[in-house]
Amino acid sequence: MKRLVSGIKPTGELTLGNYIGAIQQFVKLQDTLEDTEFFIFIADLHAITTPQDKQLLRKRVRDIAAFYIACGLDPHKVTLFVQSEVMEHALLGYIMESTAYIGEMERMIQFKEKKQKEKATGVRTSLLTYPALMAADILLYDANLVPVGEDQRQHLELTRTLAERFNSQYGDTFAVPEGYTPKVGAKIKNLQDPTKKMSKSEAETEKAYILLLDPVAQIKNKIKSAVTDSDTKIYFDEKKKPGISNLLTIYSALTERSIEDIVKQYENETSYASFKQELAEIVGNHIEKIQKRYLELINSKELDEILDKGAETARLYARRKMTKVLSRLGLQRKK
Numbered sequence: 001m002k003r004l005v006s007g008i009k010p011t012g013e014l015t016l017g018n019y020i021g022a023i024q025q026f027v028k029l030q031d032t033l034e035d036t037e038f039f040i041f042i043a044d045l046h047a048i049t050t051p052q053d054k055q056l057l058r059k060r061v062r063d064i065a066a067f068y069i070a071c072g073l074d075p076h077k078v079t080l081f082v083q084s085e086v087m088e089h090a091l092l093g094y095i096m097e098s099t100a101y102i103g104e105m106e107r108m109i110q111f112k113e114k115k116q117k118e119k120a121t122g123v124r125t126s127l128l129t130y131p132a133l134m135a136a137d138i139l140l141y142d143a144n145l146v147p148v149g150e151d152q153r154q155h156l157e158l159t160r161t162l163a164e165r166f167n168s169q170y171g172d173t174f175a176v177p178e179g180y181t182p183k184v185g186a187k188i189k190n191l192q193d194p195t196k197k198m199s200k201s202e203a204e205t206e207k208a209y210i211l212l213l214d215p216v217a218q219i220k221n222k223i224k225s226a227v228t229d230s231d232t233k234i235y236f237d238e239k240k241k242p243g244i245s246n247l248l249t250i251y252s253a254l255t256e257r258s259i260e261d262i263v264k265q266y267e268n269e270t271s272y273a274s275f276k277q278e279l280a281e282i283v284g285n286h287i288e289k290i291q292k293r294y295l296e297l298i299n300s301k302e303l304d305e306i307l308d309k310g311a312e313t314a315r316l317y318a319r320r321k322m323t324k325v326l327s328r329l330g331l332q333r334k335k
């Protein structure tokens with residue numbers, strides 16, 4: 001039996017980037033992979049690497065859980081849980097900190113970027129050690145496959161290094177995971193500056209990102225007002241036409257049609273208008289369906305039951321794994 005593990009941090013509202021780069025991939029893999037157990041969680045311990053408002057954090061944790069299901073994750077097939085409800089993540093996180101070198105942490109691109117942003121409020125130590133916790137999240141379940149967007153690849157590489165280092169120091173303990181980034185949609189771009197990734201926290205204007213909770217009319221407007229170049233031909237070229245290429249990527253991800261096929265459909269157009277108009281409808285309608293299911297779930301008892309059960313299942317795996325890890329390290333009084 002193989003295992004797939006992935007998570008999302010509840011630091012902001014979910015964007016179309018999180019959806020296409022992560023959640024939609026989880027759903028596709030759930031529907032196609034056989035002989036694979038899925039552990040999908042809400043990475044709330046990762047959220048407190050930067051200051052958080054308590055009420056808002058609680059809301060965002062529930063939001064992600066509801067969106068996971070609203071987007072199509074099936075709680076009968078997937079163990080869905082909140083990271084902080086399985087204490088072993090933090091314990092193995094510490095052990096991973098004790099496996100990693102400080103230079104490895106300092107080299108992480110996300111740390112370098114976020115360190116700049118957090119200067120005003122003070123950079124928390126956990127912002128530096130965060131990839132060790134992420135490694136723990138993955139290794140705790142012996143994940144073979146970890147679907148993530150492009151921005152998380154470096155953390156995943158480090159996870160592989162830490163697993164191999166631990167295994168060679170203490171004996172074979174962890175599965176060494178493989179990353180999985182989608183061919184289309186691993187980096188959805190900012191709609192106003194398509195050289196950057198779509199991210200609410202890194203954007204200067206609301207028009208730059210689409211939130212899964214944005215009103216549908218606003219979502220459509222954001223697509224229609226996305227920045228594109230002055231040439232009017234529609235084709236995929238990330239360097240010459242980053243705006244149009246980003247929109248083509250979104251189009252392809254949401255319709256499951258190939259980019260070539262979409263380009264062919266619009267090859268005789270002399271402006272971007274109908275392409276943008278049609279994409280606005282596709283994105284708006286797609287998210288509207290998700291929002292309906294989200295609204296049914298968000299205050300339901302069902303959601304809590306799913307998360308309670310998920311944490312229970314995850315704990316069983318995590319405890320068993322930690323017994324082995326502690327024994328490997330000699331952190332076990334009785335043999």
Ligand code: TYM
Pocket residue numbers: 005006007008009010017018019020021022043046133134137138146147148149150151152155185186187188189197198199
């Ligand atoms: P986070 O919460 O920043 O993002 C969640 C997932 O969404 C992907 N993503 C994107 N994909 C495409 N285009 C975008 N614009 C875009 N923005 C975000 C991210 O790559 C990610 O897959 N450290 C992780 C959470 C985490 C985790 C883990 C993931 C904690 N432990 C263990 C996998 C396994 C993070 O901060 O992702």
